[in-house]
Amino acid sequence: MDHNLPHTISLLTRTPAALNAFLRDLPETWTSRNEGENTWSVFDIVGHLIHGERTDWMPRARISCNSARRRRLSLLIAGTRTRGSRQVARTVAGRIRSFAVRKPVRTAWTESAARGPRAAWAHPALGVATLSQLLATWAAHDLTHLHQISRVMAHQYREAVGPWSAYLGVCTAPATALLSANEAHTHDHTGDR
Numbered sequence: 202m203d204h205n206l207p208h209t210i211s212l213l214t215r216t217p218a219a220l221n222a223f224l225r226d227l228p229e230t231w232t233s234r235n236e237g238e239n240t241w242s243v244f245d246i247v248g249h250l251i252h253g254e255r256t257d258w259m260p261r262a263r264i265s266c267n268s269a270r271r272r273r274l275s276l277l278i279a280g281t282r283t284r285g286s287r288q289v290a291r292t293v294a295g296r297i298r299s300f301a302v303r304k305p306v307r308t309a310w311t312e313s314a315a316r317g318p319r320a321a322w323a324h325p326a327l328g329v330a331t332l333s334q335l336l337a338t339w340a341a342h343d344l345t346h347l348h349q350i351s352r353v354m355a356h357q358y359r360e361a362v363g364p365w366s367a368y369l370g371v372c373t374a375p376a377t378a379l380l381s382a383n384e385a386h387t388h389d390h391t392g393d394r
């Protein structure tokens with residue numbers, strides 16, 4: 202599929218509402234459980250999305266839109282690979298509200314970025330990258346974590362569904378372990394954490 206910037210922007214601007222519709226008012230048992238040792242809960246995933254937007258996606262997009270600042274992108278990338286050093290709220294509901302408040306900022310930046318999608322810079326690990334590629338990656342990242350949320354929640358019913366688990370791949374899929382601290386430092390949002 203060819204990258205279509207308006208379609209990407211459409212996806213990016215819907216993530217906060219999708220999280221709100223899917224997770225709002227769910228019992229904490231749905232949002233606090235994970236898939237096993239060293240895996241993330243829904244609470245962790247939503248925190249990761251917020252942290253990534255504030256410290257990774259938005260700053261990279263801003264810098265890539267400003268040619269004089271593009272050379273600083275590699276410094277930004279080197280310093281933003283933590284699991285969420287500044288968490289937003291202590292509840293999933295609080296995190297969803299925080300994410301929803303950011304929707305106008307997300308929308309404004311992605312729409313303004315559409316003016317310069319071919320802006321390019323040298324990524325220290327990936328080579329030449331464009332703003333268009335960054336926005337496509339951001340959308341794929343959001344979709345990856347929306348999928349991860351549904352997988353983590355379905356995992357909670359892996360035994361309750363009984364013999365039907367054979368027909369529900371999401372109940373039998375292996376859990377995805379968290380990255381070690383060293384891997385997280387060198388990881389650049391290319392996998393499902």
